[in-house]
Amino acid sequence: MATAGLADNPTEEESMVTAKDVAELLATHPGPSEVDRETLARCIAECFDCARSCTACADADLAEEEVAEMRRCIRLCLDCADICDAAGRVVSRQTHFEPETSRAQVESCRRSCSACAEECERHARHHEHCRICADTCRRCEEACASLLDAIG
Amino acid sequence: MATAGLADNPTEEESMVTAKDVAELLATHPGPSEVDRETLARCIAECFDCARSCTACADADLAEEEVAEMRRCIRLCLDCADICDAAGRVVSRQTHFEPETSRAQVESCRRSCSACAEECERHARHHEHCRICADTCRRCEEACASLLDAIG
Amino acid sequence: MATAGLADNPTEEESMVTAKDVAELLATHPGPSEVDRETLARCIAECFDCARSCTACADADLAEEEVAEMRRCIRLCLDCADICDAAGRVVSRQTHFEPETSRAQVESCRRSCSACAEECERHARHHEHCRICADTCRRCEEACASLLDAIG
Amino acid sequence: MATAGLADNPTEEESMVTAKDVAELLATHPGPSEVDRETLARCIAECFDCARSCTACADADLAEEEVAEMRRCIRLCLDCADICDAAGRVVSRQTHFEPETSRAQVESCRRSCSACAEECERHARHHEHCRICADTCRRCEEACASLLDAIG
Secondary structure, three states: OOHHHOOOHHHHHHHHHHHHHHHHHOOOOOOOOOHHHHHHHHHHHHHHHHHHHHHHHHHHHHOOOOHHHHHHHHHHHHHHHHHHHHHHHHHOOOOOHHHHHHHHHHHHHHHHHHHHHHHHOOOOOOOHHOOOOOOHHHHHHHHHHHHHHOOO | OOOOOHOOHHHHHHHHHHHHHHHHOOOOOOOOOOOOOOHHHHHHHHHHHHHHHHHHHHHHHHHOHHHHOOOOOOOHHHHHHHHHHHHHHHHHHHOOHHHHHHHHHHHHHHHHHHHHHHHHOOOOOOOOOHHHHHHHHHHHHHHHHHHHHHHH | OOHHOOOOOOOHHHHHHHHHHHHHHOOOOOOOOOOOOHHHHEEEEEEEEHHHHHHHHHHHHHOOOOHHHHHHHHHHHHHHHHHHHHHHHHHHHHOOHHHHHOOOOOHHHHHHHHHHHHHHHOOOOOOOOHHHHHHHHHHHHHHHHHHHHOOO | OOHHHHHHHHHHHHHHHHHHHHHHHOOOOOOOOOOHHHHHHHHHHHHHHHHHHHHHHHHHHHHOOHHHHHEEEEEEHHHHHHHHHHHHHOOOOOOOOHHHHHHHHHHHHHHHHHOOOOHHHHOOOOOOOHHHHHHHHHHHHHHHHHHHHHHO
């Protein structure tokens, strides 16, 4: 029961359960890349989670009364959703794994998550969706950094 | 420990944990739609999971020795990833929720998951990634059907 | 010089030139579907154009002073970009062409374009980007309807 | 009739007509970024064209008799389609334009287009779709390099 101790932080629990699931699917690939599987699985899981979270946060921002003050947050969330989505797809592919192109997209994702987290953190006290989204972006940023180390 | 009893089926466990997490984020929206939140959260979670699973399955198919026999599976997995991704994004948006357009995209997603599951099931005995992907598609198909009922 | 007479309507000119180019690429496929090539090419071209136009219109809406009144337009443009993108990808695939799944996604695209065009048309007198985007959506709606007829 | 002289190279003609159209839409933005509009428009147009071309080329590769030898081409085309799509969306957004995140995604796109072009060029003599796709990737690579210069 590896997930038991994390009851207080459901999004982190979810993230770990998802990564375990992604690792299981990666293990079935007939010709996997040499990248460390756990690190890869965590990055894939975080990229898709972050795409989902940023899509929802951009939409919640749009419904806020002071939408005019949320413009930058909306813009960065939309970018981050698109960039995470592409990164998640690229690193999911193990056939003829390409360190060069994967690295550049994961680096783009790391930067986008960092920028989006920073903006969401500015609104985290007023908007709970921004607090949750900032946490998700920070986890994805870390997972991308770890994968960049693993790709070398 | 709501997830404890599901240890035998990690992908379903993951799906439930993710849906709980998505529901939590939906609950922070300043003007949510009237669609039942649990049903919506489950569909969002399944759409993103299925996009991820189909992307990985298409790539694993491509690395199989008998790739020529996996062409239809690859094609349907690529379609399903794209359609699930669009459906997951559309139903994540609660601001000015549009039953008409949401329904059509969720319906397209339900059909695509059904077609992709059927093809993956044909290869499930030989390829574990197809077995896992078929399960994910079937869960997404069900989640879409439930959401279609809830939208009305 | 088939494009010469269309100088007054550059977006329609562009659309025709793009469709010709897409048809040329489709003609190189080793096992094309039986769907009429010109109709298919036009739909592919319009889907990608519409995804591009809706992405730009949502962003321009967001920068408008009265952004609060543009919320529905932003939401529908974001949906339409995602749905058109998925439709454009699905119908681009000729290998093991699937009438069932293609039809459902093209139908979703047709509806989304119609809803988005209707909303953009409401703002067309005040915002030139909405006028252009409405035109693009209407063209994509028509191209989807034609493709649905052709698929049968 | 700026397009008249290009009849021999329809894809380049299309690209120029599309860029003109994108520039027209960008000009309607209420608060555009300071990036040179023509350079930006060209990059947006090329990113969406390249996403379309790579999606079609991956699918045509899949239908080739010697599909086993096309695996790397399929993989790189799928990556390139996803990365170009994200880049095209990100640089289409002018509201609170972010040089940092845009630059990283355009850089990723430039590299992906270069890798994909190189692989497609290896098959260009045997597969016309690879020849066309390689040309499109090279144009997108150049447009990304120009935009990177313009962003500074």
